[in-house]
Amino acid sequence: MKLAVVGGGSTYTPELIDGFARLRDTLPVEELVLVDPAAERLELVGGLARRIFARQGHGGSIVTTSDLDAGIDGADAVLLQLRVGGQAAREQDETWPLECGCVGQETTGAGGLAKALRTVPVVLDIAERVRRTNPGAWIIDFTNPVGIVTRALLEAGHKAVGLCNVAIGFQRKFAGLLGVAPVDIHLDHVGLNHLTWETGVRLGGPEGENVLPKLLAEHGEAIAADLRLPRDVLDRLGVVPSYYLRYFYAHDEVVREQRTKPSRAAEVAEMERQLLKMYGDPELAEKPALLGKRGGAYYSEAAVDLAASLLGGGVGSPYQVVNTYNKGTLPFLPDDAVIEVQAAVGSSGATPLPVPSVDPLYVGLMANVTAYEDLALRAALHGGRERVFRALLAHPLVGQYAYADALTDRLLAHNREHLAWA
Template identity: 65%
Template sequence: MKLTVVGGGSTYTPELIDGFARMRELLPIEELWLVDTDPERLRLVGGMSERMFRAAGHSGRIVATQDLVAGVSDADAVLIQLRVGGQAARHGDETFPHECGCIGQETTGAGGFAKALRTVPVVLRVAETVRAHAKPDAWIVDFTNPVGIVTRALLQEGHRAVGLCNVAIGFQRRFASLLGVDHTAITLGHVGLNHLTWERAAYVTDASGTHDALPALLAADLDQLAEEIELPAPLISMLGSVPSYYLRYYYAHDEVLREQLGAPTRAEAVQEVERALLDLYADPSVDTKPDALAKRGGAFYSEAAVDLIASLTSNRRDTQIVNLRNDGTLPFLPDDHVIEVPAVVGTDGLTALPVEPLPADIAGLISHVAGYERLALDAAVHGGRGRVVRALLAHPLVGQYDKAEKLTDLLLARNREHLAWAR
C-alpha cells in the first residue's frame, strides 16, 4: 500500500507515524509519502518519521517531497492535514472576532469561517491532483478543519472522500476508562455536525449482551465529566447527553469570551510547543514519539486514522464515527449535507447507521449551524463580500447584521493574501 499525507511536515505527523508503526498488521504500509511546501519542516519531520519506523522495526519506505504529483501518484489513500496560513493565520482567527464581542476560534464562529475560506480552495486543488494521479479508487481522508465544510466541498466535486475527527475516539477512550472496560467494547451514540456533537449513548457489549452505560456514567461521574468539558453539570443532566467541548462556545459563549480576552491565544501556545517539537525532531537520537507531542493536541488521531484507512482499503465493514453525506439520516437536513455519526465503513463506501430522533433544542442548533455551513461553503467556492456577510449573519454566534458587516471587513483585512478573489 502507498499512503500519502498532504501536510506531512506538520508537527502532528509523528503522532500518525507512531500509530502506523504500532498498528502495522492492520494497515500494511509499503510506502509512506509526506508532502509539504515547507522544505525545512519536511526535512525535520521526514527524518524523525524515518527513525521512528526503523526503531519500531517497520519495513515501510518513507519519502518526503514538495512534489504533490509525485507524492499522490498511484496512492491507495491520501490523508489531508493542511493549515493554510500556519499558526499566524490561526492567531488572527482567534483574535479578530474579539473586536465585535464574538469568540475567536479556529473551527467555529467567524474565525472558523475565515479558516474555511482559506482552506477549501487549496484542498480542492489538492483533490484534483489526487483524482488525476492517484489510483482510480483512492480515498481522500480529510482531517483538515473545519472538517464538515471541507468534506462537503470534496463530496460536492465528486471526490471519494470522508472526514475524520478525533473528538469521538477521545470520548470512547474516556468512557472506557471510567467504566473500567476496553475501549473496543464501547460504541457511541454520537451525533451532530463536526465540532457540534453530543454523546447520547455509550453502548457496552459484554458477556450479558449490549446495554447503554451512559445513564450510569452520568449518575456516577457527572461532576468529573462536567469539569472535563467545562460545562455545568445541571446542563448535562438536563440534556441527558454529553456535549463535546466545542459546544462550550455556544452554551457558555460570554464566559469563554471573557476567558479569551484575558489569556494568550491557543495559536501562541501551539507555536511554543511546535518550536520545542521541531528541536526534538532535529535530534538524531530521538526515535520515538515525544511526550511533548501530547501538548500539540490530536489525541488518538493516529488510531482513528489507521482504523478508518484500514476499513476503506480492506473492507472490514466495521462501525466508525466519520463525516459523511446525510442521505436522510437526520431528516431535517438536506441529503447532501455532511454530518458526523457512526457509519459502516468498507471499500464500497460508507453507510450511516440510523439515529434516534433528536430533541428540538439539539435539532434546532444543528439546523442553524448547517444553514451557516452551506452559506460558508458557497462563499469559499465562489467568493464575494456579500456571500461572506450573509454566511456570518447566519451563524448563531454572530447573528446581527452590524456585527456581520464589521466581522467581514476584519476577516478580509486579515486574510486577503490567502483569498484570490479579495485581492
C-alpha cells in the same frame, strides 16, 4: 500499499507515524510519503518518522517531498492535514473576532469561516490532482473545518470521508472510566463536525446496553471538568456534548476568558517550536510527551482504522464515527448536509447507521449551523463580500447584522493574501 500525507511537515505527523508503526497489522503500509512545501520542517519530521518506524520494527519506507504530484502518484489513500496560512493565520482567526465581542476560534464562528475560505480552494485543487493522478484513491480529510471541507470534496465528486478525533477521544475516556477496553464502547454520536452530542454509550455494539446514565451518575464531575461546563448542565441535558459546544452554551464567558489570556494559537506556536527542536535530535525515536498537549489525541488510531476499512482489508472496525453525506439519516437536515455519526465503513465508503429521534434541543442548533455551512461553502467556492456577510449573519455565534458587517471587514482585511477574489 502506498499512503500519502499532505501536510506531512505538521508537528502532528509523529502521532500519525506512531499509529502506523504500532498498528501495521491492521494497515500494512509499504510506502508512506510525507508531502509539504516547508522543506526544513519536513526533513525534521521525516527524520523522526523514519526513526520511529525503525525502532518499532516497521519495514515500510518513508519518503519526504515538496512535489505534490510525485507524492500522491500511485497512492491508495491521501490524508489531508494541512493548515493554509500556518499558525500565523490561526492566531488572527482567534483574535480579530474578539474585537466584535464574538468568540475567537479556528474552526467555528467568524474564525472558522476565515479558515474555510482559505482552505476549500486549496483542498479542491489537491483533490483534482489526486483524481488525475490516481482516480481510485480515497481522500481522508482531517483538515478543519472538516464538515465544510468534506462537503466541498463530496460535491465535487471525490471519494472522500471526513475524520475528527473528538469521538475516539470520548471512546477512550469512557472506556477508562468504566474499566473496559475501548473496542467495547460504541457511542451514539450525533451532530455535525465540532457540534456533536454523545446521546448514548453502549457496551458491545449498537444494540448494547446504554451505560450513559451510569457514567453521568458516577463520573459526571470528571466529565464536566474536562468539558469546562457545570455538572448540572450535563445532568439537565442528559447527554455529553462535545467540548466545542461550550462556545455555544457559554459564549460570553468564553469571550471574557479569551480576552484576558494568550490565544491557543500562541500556545501551540510555542509548542511547535519546542517540538521541532526535539524532532531534530537524532537520538529521539518516539513521539515526545509534549505532543500530547498539541492536540489530535488518538488521531492516528482513528486514521488507521478508517483507512484499513476503506482500502478493503476487512480488518478495520465495522462501525466508525466519520463525516459523510446525511442522505436521510437526520430527516430534519438536507440529504447533502455533511453529518458526523456512526457509520458502517467499507471499500465502497461510509453508510451512516440509523439514528434514533433527536431531541429538539439539538435539532434547531444543527439546522442553524448546517445552513451556515452551506452559505460558508458557497462563499469559499465563489467569493464575494456579500456571501461572506450572509454566512456570518447565519452563524448562531454572530447573528446580528452589525456584527456580521464588522466581522466581514476584518475577515477580508486579514485574509486578502489567501483569497484570490478579495
